[in-house]
Amino acid sequence: MSERGIPVTSADELEEILGAPTTAAVGKTRDRLDEIDREWLAAASLAFVATSDEHGDLDVSPKGDPAGFVHVLDDTTIAIPERPGNRRADGFRNVLRNPHVGLVLIVPGRGDTLRINGRATIVRDAPFLDGMVVKGHRPALALVVDIDEVFFHCSKAFLRSQAWRPETWTPDAVRRRALIAKALERPEADVAELDEYYGPSYAARIYG
Numbered sequence: 001m002s003e004r005g006i007p008v009t010s011a012d013e014l015e016e017i018l019g020a021p022t023t024a025a026v027g028k029t030r031d032r033l034d035e036i037d038r039e040w041l042a043a044a045s046l047a048f049v050a051t052s053d054e055h056g057d058l059d060v061s062p063k064g065d066p067a068g069f070v071h072v073l074d075d076t077t078i079a080i081p082e083r084p085g086n087r088r089a090d091g092f093r094n095v096l097r098n099p100h101v102g103l104v105l106i107v108p109g110r111g112d113t114l115r116i117n118g119r120a121t122i123v124r125d126a127p128f129l130d131g132m133v134v135k136g137h138r139p140a141l142a143l144v145v146d147i148d149e150v151f152f153h154c155s156k157a158f159l160r161s162q163a164w165r166p167e168t169w170t171p172d173a174v175r176r177r178a179l180i181a182k183a184l185e186r187p188e189a190d191v192a193e194l195d196e197y198y199g200p201s202y203a204a205r206i207y208g
Contacts, residue, residue: 044105
């Protein structure tokens with residue numbers, strides 16, 4: 001037996017191991033937003049956006065803002081503002097080559113999540129960008145997603161990870177951000193300078 005394990009190579013084999021999905025699990029997928037979905041989006045402050053280029057090379061990017069940052073344009077369309085970052089724009093570059101995206105939308109403290117799959121377009125100079133201003137910053141771009149599928153996902157992953165239980169958090173189990181940057185990204189930089197860069201003032205610079 002390989003140290004990597006035995007590959008599963010067919011859908012039939014997968015179902016034999018996992019079992020068949022329930023009728024409820026299969027049937028919960030919808031093609032437009034419900035009032036409850038809108039409530040969730042109004043409360044969500046964190047999203048993960050998965051994209052792929054035409055070769056199948058993947059990217060998953062976190063997006064976060066005050067609750068309600070994902071704007072509902074209509075029952076089948078949402079928009080996510082782009083904020084200042086490292087300008088790699090990996091997800092945007094993927095969307096230009098393959099519009100299919102997958103989203104996981106999170107309300108902090110909740111174990112269940114909202115999932116949306118659809119096709120995305122990058123837009124600029126849209127009127128709705130005026131409603132996305134945070135701390136005086138109007139986004140230059142937004143990701144508009146035409147919804148193909150929307151459904152709620154159960155809380156098992158968050159329950160297993162205990163992600164919302166502060167008593168289980170161990171932020172010091174790994175090197176602080178400055179040391180990671182020194183080791184992997186900016187070896188020429190001074191650690192003290194990196195500690196200052198990633199220190200308390202870092203949060204003051206996230207919108208500009």
